Amino acid sequence: MTQQLQALSTQQLQDRRALRKMLRQRRRALSPKQQKNASNRLTQRLRQLPDIQRARHLALYLPNDGEIDPTALLPWLTSRNARVYLPVLRPLADNSLWFVNYHPQTPMVANRFGISEPSTRHAAHPSRRRPAWALDVILLPLVGFDENGERLGMGGGFYDRTLARLKDNGSRPRLIGIAHDCQGVERLPTAPWDIPLDAIVSDSRLVIPEHHR
Template sequence: MPEKQTVRKRMGELRRKAGMEAHAGLLRMISRALSQERRVLTLGTYQPIGSEPDINSLLDEWRAADGARALALPWCTDREASRMEYRLWDPREKLAADAAGIPGPGSGACVIPDVLLIPCLGWTRSRRRLGYGGGYFDRYISGLLGSGVSPRLLGIAYGVNEVDESLFEPHDLPLDLIITDIGIF
C-alpha cells in the first residue's frame, strides 16, 4: 500500500521532532500504565532504533523496584519469514545483532513476556498500531494467540503520531492500550 508507506515516512519525521517535554510525558504515562498492570514479572520491551522513543531509564527503575522482575527483548530468528521471539535481557550485558541486524540479547533464554511494550510509528484511538510493515510483531502476537497465550499488548507512541483508521484492515488486531505523552487510550 503506497499510502501506508507515505504515512510511515511522515510519522517517522514527526517522531524525530518530538521534544524533551513530549518524551518526559511519555515516560510518565508508561510508568502510570505499568503501575496499573496486574503483577508483571517479565516485561517485553524494545531496544530503540531510528526515532523510537528511548524508554530504557524507566525500565531500569521498573526492574529495580522488584527483584523478581525481568526484561526481555525481541530477537529476530528468521528475517525472510519475519519471525521473532523474546529473550531475557540483562541491561548490563552487551547486545548482539539478530538476523535483522537489530541489537538484542544473543544469549538470553527464550521467554514469553507477561506484557509487551511495542513501539508504534502511528496509532489510532481504537488501539491499532502502525509499524514499519515487516510483520514481526503481528506474526509473533498471532502465534501466541493461536496457542492460547495472550500477554498484555501496550503500544508506545507520541500523541502527534495519531493516524486515520482507514489505514487498517479488519484483520489488524487492536492492542490492549496505546500509551502516549498526551494520554492512555
Template sequence: MSHLEGGPESDKRMLRRELLAVRNTLTTDELREAARALAEHALELPELARARTVAAYVSVGSEPGTLALLDALGARGVRVLLPALMPDNDLDWGAYAGEGSLARVQHAGKMALFEPAGERLGPDAVTEADAVLLPGLAVDARGMRLGRGGGSYDRVLARVDRAGARPALVVLLYDTEVVERVPAEPHDRPVDAVVTPSGVRRFT
C-alpha cells in the first residue's frame, strides 16, 4: 500500500478507506459465518475464560459480529459492559442483559450505534474489566491496532492505564485485517491478542 506525505494520520485515513471498502463487499452469509467462528475462538481465550467482567461493544454494519459472543459470555455468568458514546467522543458504560437491553442510538454525523438502554455506570466502570474487547480495522505484527479514528478507545486505554488496571486487550477482526504494519503514533499502544474467524494470534 502506498503512503502519502503527511505522516501517520494521513496514512491511517487512507488505510481505513481501503479496509472499509473490503468490509463493505461481505455478504450477509459471510458476516453470519464470521461472527459464529469469531465467537467460538474468542470463548477459548484463557483471558475470557477467567474474566468476571468484560468490556465489549455491539458490532454495527459490516464489523465482525459480536452479539453471539456477548450472549455466550453472559450465559457463562460474565458481567458484560457495553459503551455509550458521549458528546465529546468519550465512552460511558452500561451492563448488557441480552439483545432486548439494547437501544439503537443515532449520533449526529455518525452511524447509528446499539448501546445499553439501562443505567449508566460512568466512564471509570471500564477500569473494573478483566478484559477489554476492542473494535478496529486492522492490527499489525507488533500488535498495533488501527481504530476508526474517533479517539474514543484511546481515551479508554489511557483511563485504564491511569487506574493502574491491566486488563487483557483483545481486538476482533477479519483474517485479511491482520497486516504487516499499520501507521502508529506515540500514544498508540499494542493489544495482547487478535481474534479472527480462523483463530487467535497473540502478541508479546
C-alpha cells in the first residue's frame, strides 16, 4: 500500500479527500423521508438483479454517516432462505474484515467507528463466519461513484485490503456497490488499490463498469 500511495500525486490525494468530504455532506443532507424512499427504491432495483436472485450467501452492511440503507432487503432475502453476513473489523489484524452470519438475535456492539457489528466474541467462532471468496454477493457501501463504474470508499481501505486477497483465489463473489444517486460524479480520481466492481446500483440507476461492457 505504501508504494501504491507514493504512486499518487499530492494533487490526486487532495482531490480524493475533497471529493470524499463533499459527497459525504451530500448524503448527510438527505432528510429521513428521502433516506427511507431511497432505501425502498434501492431494494426494488436490487431484487431485480439476477446476481441477487441467485445469491444464497450475501453480505451487506448496516448504514452509517448517511449511507443508503440496504436492510429493507432483509425480509426478502430471508423468504428466499438466503444467509446474510455483516462485515466485522478483524481484531489484531491489518485493517481487514470478517464476514459474520447475521440474524435478529445476533449480539451487536459498536466498533471503534461507532458502527454496529456482531460482537467480537460472537464473530470469533469460525462456524459463524464465511470467507469472502465463498460469498455469492457482497454489497459494498460507497462514498462516490462515476459513470465508468469506479468507486470511492471511506478511505480506510478495509474492503480493498480484504478483497485484494481474492486475486490469488479462483473463486470470487460478485461485488456490487450501492449508493444514493446524489453520490455520483462524472469522473473519479482512481488509485492503484481500488478494487474493481461488477456493478453499482443507486436508488435510480444501474451502472455497469467499463471492464464489463
